[in-house]
Amino acid sequence: MTLNELLSAARRAPLLQKRPLVCRALGISERTLRRWLHEPSAHLKPAHGERLLRLIAVSAHAEIVFGSGAAAERWFTVPAMGLDRQVPLDMIKESADYEQLAAFLGRLEYGVYQ
Numbered sequence: 674m675t676l677n678e679l680l681s682a683a684r685r686a687p688l689l690q691k692r693p694l695v696c697r698a699l700g701i702s703e704r705t706l707r708r709w710l711h712e713p714s715a716h717l718k719p720a721h722g723e724r725l726l727r728l729i730a731v732s733a734h735a736e737i738v739f740g741s742g743a744a745a746e747r748w749f750t751v752p753a754m755g756l757d758r759q760v761p762l763d764m765i766k767e768s769a770d771y772e773q774l775a776a777f778l779g780r781l782e783y784g785v786y787q
Contacts, residue, residue: 688732
């Protein structure tokens, strides 16, 4: 999958319009992201592609749970009590952390806090 294919899918998520947040979630520098964006046929490394897909999925879910992209963005960037004071955006990188994050959002959506 090319970067452009992923980015076209991501254009609907307001959180993904914030380059510093995307870079933080992918674990790359802004310079690397700029280079990728100027090379339309660039292929992502599997790890970066997986992180981007996770970010797309969890940002869409967070937008539903919190009611707006702005509220979801705020939530993503501050430590969350239900996630052992981890910053949700930093949990995108590792598969186990992502699963915990997705499960937590599901619990929030249905009002189950424990």
